[in-house]
Amino acid sequence: MLLETPVCDFGWQAPDFELKTPDGVAWTRDRVMGGNGMLIAFICNHCPYVIAVIDRLVADINAIKEAGVGVACVMSNDYAAYPADAPDKMLAFADTHGLTVPYLVDEDQSVARAYGAVCTPDLFGFDRAGGLQYRGRIDSAMMKDAANRVPELRNAMMSVAKGAGGPRVQTPSMGCSIKWR
Template identity: 35%
Template sequence: MKFLPLLIVFFSTLFAGDNAVSEGYQPGDKATDFKLKSVDGKMYSMADYKDAKGFIVVFTCNTCPFAVKYEDRINAIAKKYKKQGYVLLAINPNDPAVQPADTYDLMQDKAKEKGFVFPYLVDEGQKIYPQYGATKTPHVFLLDKNLVVKYIGAIDDNSDDASAVKEKYLENAIAALDKGSDPSPAQTKAIGCSIKAKKKV
């Protein structure tokens, strides 16, 4: 029995560590705005869009195979929902020193090649993605016009095949937001590559 207190301390520490890992926003939190440079050389923030009904913030990149599979879908979503008043902003959170194919110049090439209709932004200094709690590329955050987080997670339920998608999580969440309802589910698991963080010295 003398080991029981030690076990209690061990498991308490273990679960406390798990809780500490889950940082970033949860549905219902208010997000902080940002001001980031896009591939067109201009700075963008959500405050620039006074009449927006909401914001689709997508953490993505040039290189992750999952992000590449979603490029056309993200572009289509941006086109579709721009007409309905929603602004899509894509942010590349990867450190180009860790992932050389995610440099600003190569982001410009990617945006031109794919005909991106949305700002493709650089998270310089990797300050924004930790605030949001993004862990994958792609990782989506749907915000209402007041920057309240309404949905977090995956775009849909099939990263491999757009034609085989059964659940369009993001689009369903936008539809709920349009009706004044809270999306259900409000959170799904993002499927993608880990964000390439700057190596600590």
């Protein structure tokens, strides 16, 4: 089911969390937070929208990390119903696509609920004070040819990293619904 994310609620505070990677390493909001902000990306392995953008997302994440923004990806789908999203498959997915940030399992889906995540990908970009500044799409290309894309997420988070905040006009992300239990 195709969904769009809601409009950015500027200044909304990032909820705390404690999640683990598939190999058991625990991460919290404060551990993810970088000196210039934080990006939480709700993704999964099987969504065609994520698959279409993952390599561009990884490149943008790498640039965002270099700007002092902490990044984590969160998988909140019911992987009993969608085995392609199971933790062991998350490790292979991250390795295949060069994802070097924590890819966290939201086992009870509480973090997705706390953040109000609705789809994959769903992107939450926060400033260094933990206030929401970006909730839009990865880029203008979406599932199309990316040759002339505008990297909206990267541009927004670079602005946030410089202390200038996110853009006032944002295009919602769209993707497959979170697979709730």
